[in-house]
Amino acid sequence: MGTIIDLTDGQDHEILERTEADGLFGGEYLDGRPLGEYLREGEQPKYVLRNKKSGVTVDDGRSLEPDSNFQAFALVTDLRVIFVVGQAGGDDSLSVRLPDIVGVSTESGLRSNTLVIETLADERWSFPSTGDPEPVAAYLEDATQVWANAARLLDDVEETLSRAEEAMASDEHEAAREHVDGARQTIDTAVHRISEVGPAAHQRIAGRAEELGSWLTDVERELAGGDGARAHAQAQTHWQRDEYEAAAESYDRAIESYREALDIDGSTPSTESLEERLRGAAAERELLRVGPLVDADTSRRRAVALADPEDAASEWERALDRYHDLLSLDWGDEGGQFVADREVIREQTTEIADDAVSDHYEAGRQWLRSGDKLAVQDRDKQATQVYERAAEQFEHAHTLASEIAPDRTETIETAITAAEDRLAGVRPERSVPDDPIGFEPEEEDDETETETDDSGDEMDDLSFHDSGSTATQVYEPSQTTATGSFGRENPGTESVLDRIQAQKQARAETGREGPTSAESESGDGTVVDTDPAAGSPDRLRERVKAVGTADLRDIVARLWERKGWKTSVVGAGGEVVYDVVAVDTETEERHLLWIIDADGGPVDRTVIRQCATTVEDGQGSDEAVVVTTGSVTPSAESEAENAPVSIVGLSELVDRLAESSVAGAVPSLEDGESPQT
Template sequence: MSRIIDLHGDDGTHEILKTLSLDGLIREGKLLATRPLATYLEDSEEPRYGLRNKKSGVEISGPDRSEQLSPDDEYQAVTLVTDLRVLFVIGRAVGDEVKEVPLTEIIEAKADSGRFRRSTLRLETLDEKTWEFACKSDTEPVASYVDEAAHIWANAQRLLDEVEDQIAAGRECLETDEPGKGHGELAGAQGKVDTALQRIREVGPAASERVESRGRRLSEELSAVKREMFAAEGANAHAQAQEAWENGEYEPSSESYESAVQAYERALESNGPVPSDEALRRRIRGVVGERELLRVGPVLDADTARRRAADTDDPEAAATEWERALDGYRELLSLDWGRDQRHFLVNRDRIREQTAAIADDAIEDHHEAGRRWLRSGDKLATQEQEREAMKVYRRAKNQFEQAHRLAREVKPEHVEKLESALDTVEDRLSGAMPDEVPEEPPLSASDIREIQATDDGRSRDTDRDSTKESVSTVEQEGGGNEGESRPGEEATPDDDESRSGEDLEAEDESSTDEEKSRPERADSTRGDADTGPDVGTVTPAESVDGDGRPGDDGAGMAGESGKREGDGELDGRLSRLGEAEFENLVADLWEAQGWSTTRVSTAAGSVYDVIAMREEPLEERLLVWTIHRPGDEVTADDVEGCATARESSQGADTAVVVTTGTPTASAAESADDLDVAIVDSDELGQLLEFEGLTDRL
């Protein structure tokens, strides 16, 4: 038998592995006394080389001492190189002595040549020891394999050590709420695991099995940390979206909502226990629900500003509100500019029409406020209060300038009129007296004191304070004198307290007539909503006393049996509607009740069908689900899904389910518990009859 045996590819049957002696070669003697080499192999461990010597054994030298392990005279020393270790077995009559050096502990392996064809396998280990095994054959191939295998082992372990450090750094970033930085810490970690596993397979199956076990564990930890990081990123993006929305930054808000959804979806794709799949899906539903509300949010917010302006009586304050509304409507037109995919539900043609009408209102109110201040200045001028008149003229000029600016931007047809007004006020500021002295008596002393108290004739916040606010001290300083004047109103001298009630009445009527003479708002921007049965915060079927509305204990439309006349026919007509037709009918029903509605079910990922909003008698926003299932059931899961979407939405007060199906008992119970209103086909029919919408069926 050769002194060095290459065991690559051997199935474990070679003589050096299976026997204790060398058959047929008496002069060679016995190999080992206790166990054949094959019995030392672990599961999946593969032999690579076998070496033997008869007398030299193995020499171990270290910093403290050296020792020589030699076989007994009848036996030999054998070295077995595997994919895990270098095993030294020294034959002894009393029992073989075994030493091993794991490949992970070897720093270097080399072959030293000596005299008489003698070659020594030399191993340098981490504990600063040297292992030498002499042989009468060339040990270079053995040393080369051991050195390469040891380096692969070391490289694989180093890569996995680095991954462990990266995971620890990533968890620290999670604790400090820096998931973005954490992703940077984990960069390339999975690639290192893959490289380590790929390289270690070159060594052998046992080595691969050991490293793969650690690699799998680290991959699982890595995925779990990434899952938590993506979830944290989603939560942060969600919070940023809500903050941007609150600040009126709609497009950044939409982008943050999209980032939140993507982060949560990536968290779902990463394996890990925290957060759970259900928790992540619940977060995604919440974000999608809010994102769908945001799609109509700019329209609703702009419309709210428009309504607020329409409800403001004082022209100066109203003009400021109209400009705010105008800014909102202009922003609507800029949303999604240049994008193929629309993130917001905006009817651009309708918005352009409303923008023009709002601009008209803003210009009109600025002009009216300026006209009133101009007339007040003329009154002061007739009283020879020049300094105070100049201050009031400057207020008038400010209002005319704002109106002129808007007119040049959006309504050029008003420019000529406003330039004429500006010329007039400029003449006044230059010292020209009015051609006609106002018929009304001059301002009272308290009016003059109030104007003197202001800063250079301007209100404290010209863009905010109304004309009423700027002269609000007049009544207080005058002790409530009814005759004291405000800009644009008739004034009465301080000493004239002898007017009759009839005179006061006439003056009030005159003021009222003056207000009525103002032009109507374009496009009915100040129109009031119609009233009707409340289908908002309560179930529409709840009783309304004695007016024949739905649920009136059989009064009105319901007969003695509690059913509508012809209810079977109406239910049949409802059941024949398509889903889109049914949704449109429900939206129109809510509009008939005085709500502003927006249909959103056509949007991808929509979790509800209609958003309804109103400001009177309370400001409310509700989400409406249309479940068109004639002859089928509405379950508790349907109700719970609606409640979940409502809770995760921003600004929605109420959830309403309108259905042609039959709510189960558990659905009704869930609706009561979760405060979800259910409108079934009977109640829907009653509402349609009351509002005169049955012809839509």
């Protein structure tokens, strides 16, 4: 047997299994275990070198030499170099890990050749043998380079992850993402390269790689969750600024990032936290689908409610701007970002512009009349200020009319001329004309309607409703508004929301040949419940309890609509955990409705907490309403008392249906059919 043995030839070698050799010239190798027992699980032997006297030496003064009857061995594996020196009474052993080796060389002598190993600790290990150690040195050099390369790659990943966490802590998320880009590939490269050395080496590197991979996964999950949180906050900011499309895009990014984070199998942020954020973003995104329309209609309703035509005209213009913005949004049926009918919005926009023209015109007419009252009191400076206000209102009316109602410009131009004449000095002197726009100086009566006033000429904060310090009521609201003679009658009485709701109800009735067996049509066309058993609460209760979630969702939506709310059935699927959005367009209150049928199990505390969290974390929603035909636990009722959540149980739902015409929409039970339990 040679002094250098190649163990990679696929043969069985007794040197690994025995401590002594057979034959005439046999002898003892070691006093204790055979070399093979020094191998760890999965460790793969490559070479064995041996000598009988020299043993192994280290330049720090350590030296191990075999006793006279034994030998010294250097076992090279894919993990390390193991030096085992035979000693009577017990062998000695030392080892050097391959990752710690920085250099390998051979030295030739007269009677032996020496394998020399240098380590990171500046140690020099020497093992002489009579054979040629060059193949061993070549293997060690290649293996240690692979080890060093794999370890360096993983060190780089570890440093990268530390920097990424520091960047995230400083809210530098883009920098953090740049740090981790490619880290996964670097880990895979290290594992692939070390596999060339051997299975044990692969196992060692793979263990560290797995730890770094888990760390990287947590960082990636936290980055994705952070992306979602930032996009979510941006969406809310855009919505507050009425930047609806930007808000929709940000919500979509937030939802996508939250989903991406959940798909990453990490531990930070927690799955519960991410799911909660995702539900909140998805809920707000659904509200946003109707949000622009509700917000725009809010301005319209404010304009309708204002008595002062100048204030109303300003509010009409704000509403007009919002409706113009609505026309540029992605309105569609199922696939659009927002919910509405573009044609109905366009019609409403035209009517709002028409109302703005009318109120600007009326405001100008009232200012003109107020100026006349000042003129006949010889308060010329104040009258001039008021006439300027009148001219300004007429100009606003003319600008809008030129765009949307050219046929009205001639009338407005007449009013502008009247204001310009007043400013040029053509003013009433003795009495206030009944028609300030059609005033002609020669038509003045000889009688005067006013009392003189000695107050100063300065007028601050002019208003139709202010009397100033004069004894005479100079500013008084007109009893006849322009909308009665110049504009539309009953401006703004029907909103786009009203029209869309009417269309939705009409579509809901489409396909029905007539009222159901439990309904009939009254003289005014209202569908009412005429089921012979409808008067029986027990019978209606059975019918309601038998309704499935899909039908119950539509019934509840119709019930809220009968109360004057506008509803949008969302459905319970994906991350949108509620079923219906209800909006009170008079108070701007918005409810999220959860519909849980009897098969959905009892409503417990967890359900109430989820509803409350969705509302509290949401944008634009005021209250959650849980409508259930099943049972409600006492803990849920207690939880709801301290949360923005209302519970409508089976009994209350039946009572509400019985008091409305919606009861007829509840399907009748067939003979022998039992309600859900």
